[in-house]
Amino acid sequence: MTRLRSKRLWGGAAVVLALAAILWLYLEASAARSMTDPDTARKLGQPIPVRTAYVTEAEIDAVIGATAVTIPSELANVRIGPSRGMSQNSPVSDIVVKHLHIQEGTYVEQGQVLVEMEDQVIQEVLKQKEVTLASAKSQLEFIKEQTPLNKRIRELTLNSAESGIKFRTEDLENRKFVHEALAKMNRDKAASFFEFYDSRARLSQARFDLARADTDIQLAQNQFRVGELTDKRDLAKAQSDYEVARIEYELAKRDVERARVKSPLTGFVSKVNVVPGSVVSVTEVLAQVVKLDPIHVRLDYPQERLDDVFVGQKAEVILDSFPQETFVGSVIRIHPEVNPNLRIVPVIVELPNPSNRLRAGISGYARLHKARKAVTVPELSLMQQQGKTVVFCVDKGRARVREVQLGSWSQNGFHEVRQGLTPGEEVVIHQSNFYKNYGKLTKRDSYLMDNDLVNTDWRRWARRD
Template sequence: MNRGLSETRERTAGRRVRSWHVAALVLVLAVGGLLLYAFWPVLTGREEVTRPEDVQASAPPVAVEAVVVQPVDFPLRAEATGTLAPWRQTEISAEISGRVVERRVEEGDRVAAGQVLVVLDDEEARLALAEAEAALLKARSEYAVQLSQSGAAGIDSTRLAEARRAWQAAQEAYARGEIDEAALDEARQRYEALLLLSGAQREAVRRVVTGLAEAEQRVARARLQLNRTRIRAPFAGRVADLQVEVGRHVSPGQVLMQLLDDRRMKVEVDVLEADLVHIRPGASAWVRLPALGDTVVAGVVHTVNPRIDPKTGAGRVTVAVPNPEGRLLAGMFAYVALETRTLPDRLVVPAEAVLVRQGRDLVFVIRNGRAQWTYVTTGPRSGDHVVLLDGVAPGDTVAVSGHHALAHDAPVEVTAVHPAFEVND
């Protein structure tokens, strides 16, 4: 029995050995077939190597937009933000008290210099003027009577001439330190007294004595008060912030409205000292207004404050901006770019043209319908543009849009060509 069991085990082990051999043989044949397939083109001399350009040649061209690089004078700019303000503005206030009987303007109206804006009740002012004119007539009558009765002779001209010479001599002596201030005053007072009694001053004295001069002053003052019942525009501009209605009583100094001279606007910005030292009055400026769809308006540097705030390290620059159509409104937020200096003959591209790959700057130069991966060295940046110091040459076409996922030598189609740089960019 033991013998039969032993023979059974030997037959089973033999079958296991043969099954393992068969599996190993199949595996070897499979690996050999794969190797033969892989190296068959080499063994037969019909090798086919797939190249990247062959794969790219089968891909459709990528649509890109580009710029043609040419040497330009590149202005460096300092950037800041601010708000628009009228070139000048003022509060229109009442100078006298009174009731408003007429308002001739509305908010937003344009007015000329001297135009009447508000009319106050002028009845009391007219009565005061009439009284002053009556008093003036009386004073003139008294003056005429005294003038007709006067026959007195004036002071001897010789005495007046001597007093004048004494006064001049006293001034010279005082300048040399020979007399004191009291002696100088005595000579002056003697000369003025004789001058007052002479014919040269007699008429002025008579006008004061008769009250004619005072009456004339009262009339002038009454006319001034009457004129102040008509509130006028001190300069041409636009009305804003109306605070007065017909029938309302106003007091002296009370603000009635604002007047804005907005034919030209200004924006004041703070510029860091590193840029401020390069900015001069008359330099170009560009003002971008988000409220008007990012409209860019050309302006000019009007003034540069010669003082830098030690707390902020910045100084104030005032930019003048034309506003002939009145589209620019006071208080609008603005981005301002100020020209600091200009670099001549530079190759400039939009900053979006420059990509970073493997830690280096590059652009895609379009040649013969393909995008060439080209390393560059960048220089100064200003706004949305950057100077390229090397890597490109004048006349090169550089991709600026649709190029972020491009590979080297990829086929491209240029759908639009833009200027690389314009002054108002």
């Protein structure tokens, strides 16, 4: 009996303790509920418990994706090409294809002969230019030999003219003396009348000869001065004629070489437009050669991310033909114009392709990486309000609604903020639908409103301290 009573007492005590524990839990839950009830907190002027996080500045790896397609790094349209001797108006404007050494898909080296043309007329033109060159060279050599001789002849002519005028001057003086002597003797009847007139005629002849000698020396002097200029002119003309002939010969020689059309680059023949026997013009495209090592990838890069692309930037390319491989290259060119309809800007990435495994026209996808510093917040702190992104920022114990501008980076539950927040600020994080729909619900239904007092010591109100 005593045993039974003891058991009943212990059982009653256990029930009382259990009820006390339940009552304590109920009171704690009620206190916590009262503490977290926004309406109660507002009525009592108490802060609403919230959980927060700090705005941080982090080093992020921004990844930008874009569709891609491979294109040749170089493309050459192979032509004969016009020249002075081979143009659309020249006798060799139309040329016959003699031999074709390629077909589509042929791998060619730079300088390899692709097409040979009939060159009989060109060879005849070359021979004619060669003869003209030889003639011009002979004429130049003749002028070079003649120039010093002409100078010597002019010097001799001038010396002779100077001697002649000296002789004629002395002769005139002598004739004057004889004439005066005979005139006196004639008056004294010592000389005949005919001797007197003969001396007079000789005196006139001496004067005439002196005048002619004076003219001769003037001509000789003028010829001495002008002759040197004439020699220089003749020499310059001969040199010019020789250079023109030499250039014409070199052009004709080049035209003969151009009849053997060579590849301007190393790559693959992508197109052949002629066959042996075809008559082609000098401007007609005979074939097309593309270079695939390195190969280029054209990206349709989104215009919204222009700040994140630069020349030299690393790029990862995944092609549809090789889905299990990632090819690494770098940006080499950014197009200066954006396509306003597609809202993309072409960006060129260069990939090494030593075995020419990659071919042009393969579609795929590319990723560009850019490491940079960014201001980040937890995604749980972001809300949409009337088409704008806002957060609750804690300022002096109150929750303030602040509009922010988001960046493109988002990873591991954090999102980049471009404007509106600075590192070190405190923002409210949430998991409640009330937060996410802030501005769409009534004040009665909203857990947190602008300018509410908040308690950020979540460990205390969550009873975790």
